[in-house]
Amino acid sequence: MPLEILTFVGGPVETNAYLVADTEKNEALVIDAPHETTAAIVAEAAARGWTIGRIVITHTHWDHVADARALREATGAPLAAHPLAVDNLANPTSFFGMLPVEVPPVETDETLADGAAVPLGGHVFTVMHLPGHDPSHIALVDENREIFLGGDVLFPGGHGRTDLPGADQAVMNASLRRLVAVLPPAARVLPGHGAPTTIGAEAPWIGMLREP
Numbered sequence: 001m002p003l004e005i006l007t008f009v010g011g012p013v014e015t016n017a018y019l020v021a022d023t024e025k026n027e028a029l030v031i032d033a034p035h036e037t038t039a040a041i042v043a044e045a046a047a048r049g050w051t052i053g054r055i056v057i058t059h060t061h062w063d064h065v066a067d068a069r070a071l072r073e074a075t076g077a078p079l080a081a082h083p084l085a086v087d088n089l090a091n092p093t094s095f096f097g098m099l100p101v102e103v104p105p106v107e108t109d110e111t112l113a114d115g116a117a118v119p120l121g122g123h124v125f126t127v128m129h130l131p132g133h134d135p136s137h138i139a140l141v142d143e144n145r146e147i148f149l150g151g152d153v154l155f156p157g158g159h160g161r162t163d164l165p166g167a168d169q170a171v172m173n174a175s176l177r178r179l180v181a182v183l184p185p186a187a188r189v190l191p192g193h194g195a196p197t198t199i200g201a202e203a204p205w206i207g208m209l210r211e212p
């Protein structure tokens with residue numbers, strides 16, 4: 001059964017949202033909710049006859065969640081995030097302080113811990129908890145380990161920032177090593193910013209990271 005993945009870029013730091021669909025069952029999920037992406041995502045899903053059944057938030061940094069409430073209201077889909085994300089999603093201003101865009105509070109409908117299953121039509125994604133950039137950070141891997149919807153963990157040639165509150169370089173290194181151990185080199189990485197890459201393309205520098 002084919003999976004189709006569309007990318008929507010939004011907000012001042014060009015954050016990627018992904019609309020992922022099982023095109024046989026016409027069921028879809030959305031990864032992350034950057035500023036002012038809701039209208040385009042909802043319109044594209046409607047045009048293709050896809051029903052958005054879930055919104056998965058990779059982590060609670062403002063650029064990934066600014067439209068979370070708008071997208072949840074527009075789709076009626078449950079919002080899913082790691083247990084450590086719930087308080088930040090419900091109270092974004094106190095967590096973030098001054099923000100470049102408005103980030104309305106949003107309720108979490110479903111919590112996803114490491115190993116949780118996220119069904120999508122005839123497919124099942126598995127949740128990986130990958131802290132280091134943010135304590136609440138999760139990513140999704142499909143059942144064939146071909147697609148890694150990774151948020152701000154891994155980018156072409158680098159990883160998510162570790163100089164932010166809650167970030168930790170040693171924890172990030174451990175998360176990256178785990179990725180290389182678990183995913184095959186051909187696995188496609190769809191990151192929270194910028195272009196896709198593969199695990200195999202990034203494995204050499206990850207292999208040189210210091211052990212804690």
Ligand SMILES: [Zn+2]
Nearest residue numbers: 059061133152
């Ligand atoms: Zn981030």
